[in-house]
Amino acid sequence: MRRRLESLSFYLSATECLVEGEASGVVLNRSMPCRLWEDPELEQGEGIGDRDLPRGDPVAGRALVVACKPGSSSGGVGLLEAIHAGQAPALVVLDRPDEAIALGAIVAAEVLSLSLPVVVLDEARFAMAQAAHLVTLYRGGRLVLSGPRLAGLASVTAGGELGHEPTPHFAANDGFTLSPEDRRCLDGAAGPAAQAAMRVVVGMARLQGVRALFDVDRIHVGGDIEIGPAGLALAAQLVEWGGEFRVPTTIGALGEATTHVVKACRALGAIPLADSSPSRAGAEWPWPLALCVAIVGRAPALSAN
Incomplete structure (x- = not known):
């Protein structure tokens, strides 16, 4: 008997894991330019007002899956404030790298010792993240997507069975030069x-x-x-x-x-x-x-x- 795809596990490369860490959260989908943390309702613990979702959807502790539209982003400083206030998501999943969001999370981690993992996925994996109910990131870059809606994407991996990918091997030198x-x-x-x-x-x-x-x-x-x-x-x-x-x-x-x-x-x-x-x-x-x-x-x- 074959097991329906309700969980998919794969490893992120160094370029896909913009900010490392461990986190897990129920998915909250967004589709917008990345001005994500500039709503005053956030200070009361409410959701970030946006046209795609009703106001009041909680963002704190969620796996925020964001389809970023092309263009400039100014969400980084607001994200830093949300992290500091304890009102940030558990983790952020992007469909493209976003410098402003990454900056807010990197500064929070390195200076304030407050962790918010940020990952970026390719088109196919991002679609799976949008369909998932729960997203979990483990140390070492293993990302696990789970939820019954993934059964509809069973053709993408393992013939509809529980999907896993092997641990990737990365080059020791990525070509970055330091003085x-x-x-x-x-x-x-x-x-x-x-x-x-x-x-x-x-x-x-x-x-x-x-x-x-x-x-x-x-x-x-x-x-x-x-x-x-x-x-x-x-x-x-x-x-x-x-x-x-x-x-x-x-x-x-x-x-x-x-x-x-x-x-x-x-x-x-x-x-x-x-x-x-x-x-x-x-x-x-x-x-x-x-x-x-x-x-x-x-x-x-x-x-x-």
Whole structure:
């Protein structure tokens, strides 16, 4: 007697597991540009309002399966706030890499020690994740999808039986180049702030598919940003760890609500500006990444290919 496909297990490659970890949650499907964590109802523990689902659907603790439309995403900082507030999903499953979402999760993990795994699947596996009831991610990158609706996708694997794939074998060297100083930071020799910041920078570089980092001359942290408790915690942690900006860094006028962040950035070595024009102040990244780049003085280099 053949067993209907109600569970599918497979291993993720290093490029598919954007943020590692262990988690399990009941599936909640979304289809939108990735402005996922910018609804004030989230602060009351409610769902993220969106056109595809009624308001009030809880997101905390769920496996959020997101079909991202092409275009820019600004959900990373909001995601960081949700993680810090304990209102984030258990894990996020994407159909394409999303830098903003990955940045929020990477910063939360490396600086705030708060884990939210983020994975990206190809078209066929993503469709299975959408049809699943439960998604579970194990250490080592094993992802298990389960639920009765998977029986309708039985033709995709194992002739309709319980599906498993063997553990993949990865090359030891993925071609990413680190300088001796980069390695020193990653090893913790330059202190905990530099170590965490370098992990964030390297994580984003790998996500972007680049092969090396480049030196940064100066950095600007933009003024048109909204910073909540997670942002305050991030800046405060870097200060507590004894972090210092390695390159000249300016920060825009952020308003009264973020004066504590400005104070923390000044403690790290930033220079406040009344005029936050990037043309005067240098390169501009999303502000959590900008803080990390400023501490290590390194940023992802563009691939020649």
